[in-house]
Amino acid sequence: STTGDKINQVSSSSGVVYVHSEQLIRLCDTLLKVPKRAGMVHSLLEAYGLLQNMTVLPPHRTTKEDLTVFHSQDFVDCLERLNQEDDSEKNEELKQQFGLGYDCPTIPHVFDFVCLAAGATLRAAQALVNGESRVAINWCGGWHHAKRDEASGFCYVNDVVLGILKLREKFDRVLYLDLDLHHGDGVEDAFCYTPKVLTCSFHKYCPGFFPGTGSVDDVGIGKGKFYSVNVPLKDGIQDNQYFSVFCRVVDQLKQCYNPSAIVVQCGADTLADDPMQSFNMTPTGLARCLHHVVSAWQLPTLLLGGGGYRLANTARCWANLTATVLGCRLPAEIPEHEHFLEYGPDYQLDVSPTHRPNLNTDEYIEKTIAAITENLEKIS
Numbered sequence: 001s002t003t004g005d006k007i008n009q010v011s012s013s014s015g016v017v018y019v020h021s022e023q024l025i026r027l028c029d030t031l032l033k034v035p036k037r038a039g040m041v042h043s044l045l046e047a048y049g050l051l052q053n054m055t056v057l058p059p060h061r062t063t064k065e066d067l068t069v070f071h072s073q074d075f076v077d078c079l080e081r082l083n084q085e086d087d088s089e090k091n092e093e094l095k096q097q098f099g100l101g102y103d104c105p106t107i108p109h110v111f112d113f114v115c116l117a118a119g120a121t122l123r124a125a126q127a128l129v130n131g132e133s134r135v136a137i138n139w140c141g142g143w144h145h146a147k148r149d150e151a152s153g154f155c156y157v158n159d160v161v162l163g164i165l166k167l168r169e170k171f172d173r174v175l176y177l178d179l180d181l182h183h184g185d186g187v188e189d190a191f192c193y194t195p196k197v198l199t200c201s202f203h204k205y206c207p208g209f210f211p212g213t214g215s216v217d218d219v220g221i222g223k224g225k226f227y228s229v230n231v232p233l234k235d236g237i238q239d240n241q242y243f244s245v246f247c248r249v250v251d252q253l254k255q256c257y258n259p260s261a262i263v264v265q266c267g268a269d270t271l272a273d274d275p276m277q278s279f280n281m282t283p284t285g286l287a288r289c290l291h292h293v294v295s296a297w298q299l300p301t302l303l304l305g306g307g308g309y310r311l312a313n314t315a316r317c318w319a320n321l322t323a324t325v326l327g328c329r330l331p332a333e334i335p336e337h338e339h340f341l342e343y344g345p346d347y348q349l350d351v352s353p354t355h356r357p358n359l360n361t362d363e364y365i366e367k368t369i370a371a372i373t374e375n376l377e378k379i380s
């Protein structure tokens with residue numbers, strides 16, 4: 001019947017995998033810096049009817065072996081030991097050793113969280129490797145600061161590195177784009193010696209701002225030299241200027257690196273009104289950037305979450321990005337659903353920029369892009 005055809009037509013044509021499970025949401029909702037955010041994101045996607053257009057798959061339950069593909073055995077053993085909430089003295093010293101102190105306090109069931117968050121990114125990457133879809137999404141991933149043997153910057157596991165290593169089983173050259181407000185240091189460090197993964201991070205860069213790395217002169221090492229790209233920006237940047245910088249950089253990367261797959265970390269702490277009070281972006285601005293690479297390039301694409309501390313705005317942003325890759329428009333009114341009241345007082349999908357000075361002068365932007373262009377000439 002035509003109805004049946006229409007339903008088949010929608011699911012097969014979108015070719016988007018969305019990794020989800022109630023347990024994944026439950027564990028992510030316990031994260032101290034983004035409490036309940038995972039549940040808000042998922043229920044907004046559901047309220048907008050976006051889940052019907054995607055293939056929803058459960059995360060892999062990763063084993064310790066899956067995690068030690070990148071992380072050290074000692075670090076993974078420590079996370080497993082801390083899984084039961086246990087604040088005994090002997091653990092205090094152990095925690096310090098693995099960065100589980102200040103920014104990354106141990107949450108209950110931290111090992112269960114790590115296994116499912118990484119497992120969701122690995123299942124998404126596997127879908128691209130298997131050819132099950134062209135786009136795969138894990139909004140519970142994108143923890144880009146975690147190091148091989150240390151938690152850092154609210155990140156307990158580097159699911160991004162694990163996902164990229166999974167993609168490398170099939171794709172020769174992986175381009176990593178990090179749109180989070182913060183430098184994607186953990187991912188850059190993991191791949192700074194190899195030309196097989198080109199990491200490109202757009203982030204706030206100024207004295208004293210976490211993590212402090214990611215200057216334009218930070219280009220990678222050895223065989224990886226010029227395969228780390230950094231786009232350091234100042235406070236107050238808005239949609240149009242960001243989109244212009246974004247296109248001028250990524251179009252060069254497409255041309256001179258010719259990636260076979262891309263990974264985009266879509267951290268939403270760049271949005272206007274985020275508690276980080278830094279950039280002045282809107283979900284529409286980020287969606288234009290994503291559309292430029294995902295829809296125009298038609299490459300296997302892995303989309304991940306990240307920062308974003310105004311929780312309703314982060315949900316608005318990732319719903320917008322999900323609709324963008326599905327090619328469908330969302331009504332401007334937030335639909336009635338469990339978390340509806342969190343979207344007051346306007347209950348609108350879009351977020352407006354605030355009135356804040358933009359410190360990114362045209363001269364600064366031109367100088368930065370010129371330096372990046374000069375570096376990229378070395379790999380053309």
Ligand SMILES: CN(c1ccc(C(=O)NO)cc1)S(=O)(=O)c1ccc(-c2ccccn2)s1
Nearest residue numbers: 103153154180182210267269275276307308
């Ligand atoms: C540990 N830090 C990070 C690390 C990573 C991020 C991040 O989002 N990375 O993508 C943000 C802050 S930090 O030292 O800058 C901060 C800790 C707490 C911060 C805070 C908390 C509330 C409002 C504003 N800032 S910033």
Ligand SMILES: [Zn+2]
Nearest residue numbers: 180181182307
């Ligand atoms: Zn961030």
